[in-house]
Amino acid sequence: MQSNQTFADLFRAGGVSRRxxxxxxxxxxxxxxxxxSMVPSIVEAMEKKVRTPVIWLxxxxxxxxxxxxxxxxxxxxxxxxxxxxxxxxxxxxSATAGHQLEDVRRKTMKDYKGKYILAVEGNVSTKDDGVYxxxxxxxxxxxxxxxxxxxxxxxxxGACASFGCVQNAQPNPSGAAPISDxxxxxxxxxxxxxxxxxxxxxxxxxxxxxxxxxxxLDRFGRPKAFYNTRIHDKCYRRAFFEAGMFVRSFDDEATRxxxxxxxxxxxxxxxxxSCSKIQWNGGTSFPIGSxxxxxxxxxxxxxxxxxxxxxxxxxPFLGSDSxxxxxxxxxxxxxxxxxxxxxxxxxxxxxxxxxxxNDKA
Amino acid sequence: xxxxxxxxxxxxxxxxxxxxxxxxxxxxxxxxGLYIAAPLFNPPLGEAVWYKGMSWWRYLHFxxxxxxxxxxxxxxxxxVFGGDKYGRFGGFRPWSPAWWGKPFxxxxxxxxxLRSEEPNYVGHNPVAALAHFLFIFCGSSFMIFSxxxxxxxxxxxxxxxxxxxxxxxxxxxxxxxxxxxxxxxWIFPIYLIMHLYAVFRHDVVDRTSVTSSIVTGYKHKxxxxxx
Numbered sequence: 376m377q378s379n380q381t382f383a384d385l386f387r388a389g390g391v392s393r394r395x396x397x398x399x400x401x402x403x404x405x406x407x408x409x410x411x412s413m414v415p416s417i418v419e420a421m422e423k424k425v426r427t428p429v430i431w432l433x434x435x436x437x438x439x440x441x442x443x444x445x446x447x448x449x450x451x452x453x454x455x456x457x458x459x460x461x462x463x464x465x466x467x468x469s470a471t472a473g474h475q476l477e478d479v480r481r482k483t484m485k486d487y488k489g490k491y492i493l494a495v496e497g498n499v500s501t502k503d504d505g506v507y508x509x510x511x512x513x514x515x516x517x518x519x520x521x522x523x524x525x526x527x528x529x530x531x532x533g534a535c536a537s538f539g540c541v542q543n544a545q546p547n548p549s550g551a552a553p554i555s556d557x558x559x560x561x562x563x564x565x566x567x568x569x570x571x572x573x574x575x576x577x578x579x580x581x582x583x584x585x586x587x588x589x590x591x592l593d594r595f596g597r598p599k600a601f602y603n604t605r606i607h608d609k610c611y612r613r614a615f616f617e618a619g620m621f622v623r624s625f626d627d628e629a630t631r632x633x634x635x636x637x638x639x640x641x642x643x644x645x646x647x648x649s650c651s652k653i654q655w656n657g658g659t660s661f662p663i664g665s666x667x668x669x670x671x672x673x674x675x676x677x678x679x680x681x682x683x684x685x686x687x688x689x690x691p692f693l694g695s696d697s698x699x700x701x702x703x704x705x706x707x708x709x710x711x712x713x714x715x716x717x718x719x720x721x722x723x724x725x726x727x728x729x730x731x732x733n734d735k736a
Numbered sequence: 737x738x739x740x741x742x743x744x745x746x747x748x749x750x751x752x753x754x755x756x757x758x759x760x761x762x763x764x765x766x767x768x769g770l771y772i773a774a775p776l777f778n779p780p781l782g783e784a785v786w787y788k789g790m791s792w793w794r795y796l797h798f799x800x801x802x803x804x805x806x807x808x809x810x811x812x813x814x815x816v817f818g819g820d821k822y823g824r825f826g827g828f829r830p831w832s833p834a835w836w837g838k839p840f841x842x843x844x845x846x847x848x849x850l851r852s853e854e855p856n857y858v859g860h861n862p863v864a865a866l867a868h869f870l871f872i873f874c875g876s877s878f879m880i881f882s883x884x885x886x887x888x889x890x891x892x893x894x895x896x897x898x899x900x901x902x903x904x905x906x907x908x909x910x911x912x913x914x915x916x917x918x919x920x921x922w923i924f925p926i927y928l929i930m931h932l933y934a935v936f937r938h939d940v941v942d943r944t945s946v947t948s949s950i951v952t953g954y955k956h957k958x959x960x961x962x963x
Contacts, residue, residue, distance in 0.1 A: 594905045603892045605910070619775055619789015628781065638775065645910040675909045686773060688915050699915060700770075703922030710926045714933035720849055721937060728852070 383422040385458060396421075426458075427584045428483055428491040430522055431465035434515045435508045435542045435551055436497025439570040440533040441467055447573035448657035455577050459584045463491070466510065477511050484525050492583060493526035495519065498535045498542055499557050502550030519557060528589055529554060529563045530579060534672055537565035537597075544678035555596065564589050565596040567648075569672035574653050575601045595675070597647065606643035606669050609651040612636065625666075636663060640684040642671030742957040744858055747949055751823040754811045755950055758872075761804035762924050765879075768797035769921050798887065805880050822859035828869065835862070854942060858955060864934065871927040875920065882917045886910070 380388075386396050400417045404410075409417075433441075445452050445468075456462055463483040469476055483491055497515075500507035505516030523529060531554045534540035542551035555563050566579055579598055582590045590598040607613065615621070615635035622629045622639050637644070643651070646669055650661040662669055668684065671677045680688045687698040693705075747755070771793045779787040815825050829835040840862040845851045847863065855861065860868065885903035888896030889910060907913040939947045945956045 594901060599892075605889060608890070614784035617789075617791045618784040618787035619777065619779055619791075619793075620784055620787065621775060621778060623778070629778070632781070642911060645914055647910070671911060674911055677909075677911075680909075680911055680915075687918065688911070699919040699922070700773075702919060703925070706922055707925045707929065710929045714929055717847075718933065718937065721941065724849060725941070 380461075381422055381425055382458075386421075426461040427580075428487045429460045429462050429464075429494055429580070430480055430483055430491055430526075431462060431468075431494040431496065432515075432519060432522060433466055433510065434495065434497030434499055434519065434536070435549065436533070436535050438467060438496070440496045440535075440576070441465075443570035443573045444532075444576045445573075446656060447577040449574050450577055450581060452573075452577070455580060460492075460580055473511075480522065484522060488525045490527050491525070492528055492530060492580075493523055493561075494530045494532060494580075495536045495554050496532040498539055498551045498553050500542075500549040501552050501557075502548075507549035516557070519554070523558045523561055526561055528583065529558060529561050530583075531555065531563055531565045532576065533571055534567045534569040534677070537567035538675040540569060541678050544676070562589055563596055564592065564598060567595075567597060567602075567673040567675075571673070572601075572649055572653050572655060575649055593647075595647075601649045601653075602647045602673070604647065604652075606646045606648055606651045606663070610643055610663060611651065612663060630666065633666070636666075636668040637686065639668045640682065640686055641668035642674065642677070642683075643669040646671040646674050648673040739959045740956045741959050744955050744957070745953055746822050746858055746955045747953045748818075748820055748823065749953070750810070750814050750818065751820065752950055752953055754807055754814070757803065757807045758811075761800045761807065762928075764800040765797060765804060766921055766924055768793050768800065769918070772797055773918055801880075801883055801887075804876075805884075808876055808880065828865045830866065830869065840866075856942065856944075867927070867930065871923055875923050875927070878920055879917065882907075882913055882920075886913060886917065 383396060386399075391399075397414075397418065400421060401411075401414050404414050404417055447455065450459070462468065464476065464480040466472075466476060469479075471479070497508075499505065499516050499519055500514075501516060505514035508515040510518060531537045535542060535551075536554045539547075539551055539553045542549065543553070555565070564579055566576060568575070575598075578601065579590060582598070582600075590600055593599050593602055595602075607616070610616075612633065612635045615633075616637055620629065620634045622634050622636050624630075625639070635641070641663065643663060650669070651663065654661045654664070670683045671680070674680075682689060685698075687700065689696040689698050690702075691697070692702050697705075772790070775790055775793070777789060779789050814820060814823055818824060827835075839855065842851065842855050843861045843863045846854050881900055882903050884896045885900040888894060888898070888901050889904075891897060904910050904913050907916055935946055938944065943956075943958050945952075945954065949955045
């Protein structure tokens with residue numbers, strides 16, 4: 376397939392006449408609520424806009440993002456790959472391999488300088504010059520710097536590329552760093568999740584392809600359309616949360632009745648994602664729907680905020696694992712003991728001073 | 737008993753009102769906050785629409801939080817514009833080395849039993865002022881900012897999310913901010929123990945009626961007890 380095909384080319388190849396193509400453009404202007412004078416610009420865009428070239432790199436990762444991506448149902452992955460983007464390089468999905476494939480990457484970088492999207496799955500090993508992640512005979516650290524230099528924008532797929540995920544959890548042996556720590560001079564969209572929901576992934580690509588700009592981002596650089604609200608806000612078990620009806624162990628009556636998993640450590644109230652709206656695998660279910668508490672996989676550093684099955688994180692304190700309540704009780708106890716000791720000393724001093732006064736008298 | 741030689745009106749009505757509203761709100765916030773973090777009671781089996789178990793605790797927490805915030809703002813107003821000799825920020829200058837000088841050190845020495853003479857202050861002594869600054873001013877400010885940031889999560893793009901939402905990336909994530917809010921809540925019981933101890937001790941040692949002064953507003957100077 377020609378790599379710089381426009382929509383008009385695609386229509387023509389599909390046997391659509393020029394007359395029908397113009398009808399389609401007029402109808403599109405109606406759907407978009409535009410005035411008839413906008414029709415020529417739509418026609419122009421459809422005739423001149425080439426499919427968005429995408430280079431998809433894989434760093435330190437498990438390919439779960441790709442697995443999720445290829446299961447998209449709205450739009451389908453076929454629609455996306457054949458009609459919207461031109462996935463020029465993906466070392467997992469490409470038919471070619473080795474030098475041939477690396478040449479394709481360099482060619483795309485040259486032909487579409489400043490126009491292609493760099494999609495990154497996984498993060499970057501930075502320790503010891505990045506030797507802990509070698510792809511195509513070079514360190515991933517070098518490859519990503521080289522490929523990012525001429526990209527229009529970067530999409531950071533998944534928790535790895537966005538925030539670091541399990542690779543940079545304590546003690547982070549390979550010095551794994553999220554993309555935003557490595558590339559500072561390019562717009563980056565973070566699409567966190569382990570993996571992200573497929574429709575969210577394709578949605579972000581579709582947005583860039585349709586409007587030519589990145590979607591509106593929140594304070595963490597995530598697209599607001601998908602990461603604006605918490606799982607909790609749209610959770611179908613929210614009514615049980617408000618009612619105070621909680622699962623207390625995984626084999627109780629409440630589990631069977633599908634009550635709220637808050638007490639089982641559900642991170643839904645602090646996790647921004649679309650799982651409770653879009654759900655997974657074409658809307659089949661999502662973790663809470665299957666009776667498992669949310670582990671907050673789209674939140675920064677979620678691995679270090681465990682355990683997954685308690686609400687309150689455990690943190691090292693005085694050489695052992697503690698939580699905020701244990702630390703608080705110890706500190707309150709220390710304050711009470713301090714006050715009692717101080718009171719005792721005061722009493723002794725006072726008694727002494729009193730007896731001295733009595734002696735003088 | 738020594739005769740009362742002077743009665744001083746120290747805590748004016750706005751200060752006393754602030755104190756008690758703040759005390760009640762803090763207790764309510766601490767208790768409801770802990771409950772929200774670890775809800776204890778389960779309603780009997782039935783429909784979710786019949787119960788408001790968690791909603792009530794959260795409602796109480798938010799309602800007392802807004803009273804707490806309003807009360808705090810009122811106290812800040814009173815400290816700056818109230819013209820109240822004992823209820824203003826006036827003498828508190830921790831950024832100036834002079835403030836940490838003689839009066840502060842003398843008070844610390846006295847608390848550490850290194851001096852027999854108790855320095856006597858009608859209002860707050862410098863150590864008390866520092867404790868109030870750290871626990872009540874900084875502590876409350878943190879709880880208010882982090883609390884409003886989390887409250888704003890209920891309405892993305894709303895007032896609280898726009899004005900206080902920056903706390904979330906500052907602390908790394910919503911979960912970390914919840915954790916910090918939970919941990920910092922413990923400074924209030926710690927403060928309460930220290931506060932009550934210090935008040936009772938001063939009352940016993942100095943006999944200035946400091947305990948009742950937060951109800952009546954009056955402190956007393958008493959004659960040295962003849963031995």
